[in-house]
Amino acid sequence: MNAANAKLLSIVGGAGAVYLGLAVLMGVLPGAWLSRTPPGPGVKPLTAEEDLGREVYVSEGCSYCHTQQVRPLSTDTPFGRPSAPGDFAYQTPELLGSERNGPDLTNIGARQPSTVWQYMHLYQPRSVVPQSIMPAFPWLFRVVDRLPPGETAVPIPKAYAPEHGFVIPTKRGKALVAYLLSLKQPPLPGQKALAPTAPAAPAASAEANAAAPAGANAAAGAKLFADRCAVCHGATGEGVPGAFPSLKGDPVVNAASAKEQIRTVLFGLQGKKIGDTSYSAAMPPFADQLSDDDIMQIINHERSSWGNHAPLITAKDVAAERSSKP
Numbered sequence: 001m002n003a004a005n006a007k008l009l010s011i012v013g014g015a016g017a018v019y020l021g022l023a024v025l026m027g028v029l030p031g032a033w034l035s036r037t038p039p040g041p042g043v044k045p046l047t048a049e050e051d052l053g054r055e056v057y058v059s060e061g062c063s064y065c066h067t068q069q070v071r072p073l074s075t076d077t078p079f080g081r082p083s084a085p086g087d088f089a090y091q092t093p094e095l096l097g098s099e100r101n102g103p104d105l106t107n108i109g110a111r112q113p114s115t116v117w118q119y120m121h122l123y124q125p126r127s128v129v130p131q132s133i134m135p136a137f138p139w140l141f142r143v144v145d146r147l148p149p150g151e152t153a154v155p156i157p158k159a160y161a162p163e164h165g166f167v168i169p170t171k172r173g174k175a176l177v178a179y180l181l182s183l184k185q186p187p188l189p190g191q192k193a194l195a196p197t198a199p200a201a202p203a204a205s206a207e208a209n210a211a212a213p214a215g216a217n218a219a220a221g222a223k224l225f226a227d228r229c230a231v232c233h234g235a236t237g238e239g240v241p242g243a244f245p246s247l248k249g250d251p252v253v254n255a256a257s258a259k260e261q262i263r264t265v266l267f268g269l270q271g272k273k274i275g276d277t278s279y280s281a282a283m284p285p286f287a288d289q290l291s292d293d294d295i296m297q298i299i300n301h302e303r304s305s306w307g308n309h310a311p312l313i314t315a316k317d318v319a320a321e322r323s324s325k326p
């Protein structure tokens with residue numbers, strides 16, 4: 001080896017060593033250090049099914065449009081509290097995402113806990129959010145002529161349903177929804193579970209709200225309904241046939257006594273036949289998320305909108321039902 005070659009070799013070798021050193025210092029060590037962050041209080045490891053769901057989330061490219069990071073900015077408050085390092089203990093590599101074409105999903109399990117809604121939305125987003133631009137993921141479902149034992153058909157509205165047969169989720173579809181429902185932010189120490197008046201408006205219902213007639217927007221009840229209820233019952237209260245009941249002309253909403261309506265909103269409802277329909281979805285309870293005043297506003301909005309004419313209520317009526325838990 002001549003002197004020139006030896007010199008070249010030492011330059012290349014030296015540069016290689018610097019490169020390797022920097023790679024370890026800036027790439028490997030921070031990763032190793034971050035992965036030792038202990039889980040925050042209440043942060044649970046994923047089950048085997050949720051873990052498979054996370055793989056489906058990655059392979060279907062959900063991260064291209066959805067973030068899982070709540071920044072400490074007021075624009076992010078609808079998505080939850082600011083994310084903390086301990087939130088990601090069981091979620092490495094983190095699926096932070098950088099594009100928000102759709103809402104942040106850090107807390108989607110708390111915001112939209114209805115499995116049926118999630119299935120309908122994945123099969124065809126337009127079936128529950130008419131103005132949605134999210135792509136459909138029909139390959140996470142199968143169409144069968146007869147329901148296998150123990151399976152429930154996803155109640156897809158006629159306009160989007162296959163001509164015949166029942167739509168049921170595949171193993172991957174079920175796992176993805178199990179994963180989505182596991183995305184819930186545990187409260188930080190010293191923080192309440194959910195700020196009772198924090199608006200949990202997904203982008204879509206904010207749009208629905210904008211589409212409501214002018215003037216209706218000003219009413220607190222209309223805004224709360226758009227934020228919390230329209231996602232299932234529709235911006236105009238008409239629901240989704242076969243999946244979520246219409247509140248327009250509904251006997252419970254128009255009853256002289258609001259007792260049953262108040263209790264439904266506070267404690268949720270499941271398995272009731274309304275009209276001729278049994279709904280496979282459940283109505284989630286709102287007692288932990290909405291104050292007596294909020295619920296009063298929402299109920300009065302329902303009782304005086306879409307042709308409904310029923311006696312209005314006060315926050316005291318809500319308080320009375322809340323204190324007599326089932």
Ligand code: HEC
Pocket residue numbers: 057060061062063064065066101102103105108111112125129131132133134135137176180202203204
């Ligand atoms: C091309 C962009 C895009 C992709 C890819 C995408 N989404 Fe969405 N997603 C959106 C948009 C836009 C919305 C808001 C409108 C709506 O609710 O449908 C949304 C809404 C949602 C919501 C409701 C959020 C809320 O706060 O109400 C969920 C849940 C969701 N997406 C899950 C997924 C999952 C799971 C995947 C992957 C299988 C996925 N999305 C892929 C664009 C996307």
Ligand code: HEC
Pocket residue numbers: 113114117225228229230231232233243244245247250251252253261264265269270271272273274278279280281282283284286298299302
């Ligand atoms: C995840 C979807 C979902 C959301 C969100 C939701 N509901 Fe419901 N709601 C349902 C379903 C499903 C039923 C029917 C349950 C049954 O039949 O057992 C229902 C039933 C009701 C009923 C009873 C109707 C009757 O005749 O008994 C009222 C009233 C009602 N919802 C009001 C509301 C209000 C107010 C909100 C917002 C604070 C809301 N819902 C949010 C799904 C939802």
